[in-house]
Amino acid sequence: MPVLLPSVVSAHVDTDRLRTHVLHLDRGGEPVVFVHGLLASSVFWQRTMLALPERYRPVALDLRGFGDTERAPIDGARGLEDFCDDVVALLDALGLERVHLVGWSMGGAVSATVLRRAPERVRSLTVVNPVSPYGFGGTHGADGELNHPSGAGSGGGCADPGFAARIAEGDRSDDSPSSPRQVLTTTYVAPGWQPEDPSDVEMYVDSVLASAVGEDHYPGDVATTEAWPGVAPGRKGVLNALSPLHMRWDDLPRIDPKPPVRWIRGTHDAVISDTSMFDTAHLGSLGAVPGWPGADAAPAQPMVAQTRAVLEAYAAAGGSYEEHVIECGHTPQIERPEEFMAALLPHLEAAER
Helix, strand or coil, X not given: CCCCCCCEEEEEEECCCCEEEEEEECCCCEEEEEECCCCXXXXXXXXXXXXXXXXXXXXXXXXXXXXXXXXCCCEHHHCCHHHHHHHHHHHHHHCCCCEEEEEECHHHHHHHHHHHHCHHHEEEEEEECCCCCCCCCCXXXXXXXXXXXXXXXXXXXXXXXXXHHHHHHCCCCCCXXXXXXXXXXXXXXXXXXXXXXXXXXXXXXXXXXXXCEECCCEECCEEECCCCCCEEECCECHHHHCCCCCCCCCCHHHCCCCCCEEEEEECCCCCCCCCCCCCHHHHHHCCCCCCCCCCCCCCCCCHHHHHHHHHHHHHHCCCCEEEEEECCCCCHHHHCHHHHHHHHHHHHHHXXX
């Protein structure tokens, strides 16, 4: 069970798909549903939930395979559809007809997928350093063209096996760049971050370690390809679900109705950026992955530019979006909580008018 801050309630909800763990505050109000990112859980939203005004009813869920939700397998070949269906099933089980959706990192792409599938259920969408509309890895250009038809440079084979093994072992050490603690403190947040409470770091390490590891979860199975770096997306697990072969939300401009979208991003994000430290092609250009064939064959993915292009197309098609930039890393809600709330609240309020 996660460590709970005062007033935060933990509960399990049986939906028609799986048993889902949620954190919430015991009150009514306009529902705001928070969706976490990869290798994280609902605990990353606790302080945000507590900071919301009384008129809002916050609910943060754990996606399948993360936190305390059932470890049901992830069908990577469906992209983010398993997660999307789980979120909609949770809304149904809780009797929430229309909600504000707030998604961070992978949760941003999951939330955008919910908007694509069920736009009538979404009052507003906030995406926080979201995974690109063209997935993670293996594409180039603002329109998300594949670097290679196989999806080379994306999927389960691009994970650090040492990192996955340490999660499975429950490693809490700080002795390696592959330790979950070091990954958390060097990539989830920008250098120099100081938690509001020193115990928060342990809470977030617990959250990372609560992730299911294996072919059905993180990182997933692996396929091979003749194209550099020799690995391509498999069909099972979460990193394959994030591959551009399996997931896209670039069709967002075609949905109707079109609720307002706010995009919040960190200036020093090491995960979702045009020079991501987790993009195999960018790492190859730095010499960290051997044999890189050059920018013509394996260019880095311009993740921020891709997101901006799709949201501009959304606005051109009759929707609206605003981009809000915060001086921080990948996790603005814990790095700069006051600035994050200052960006989030006006968006929620405007959508209710």
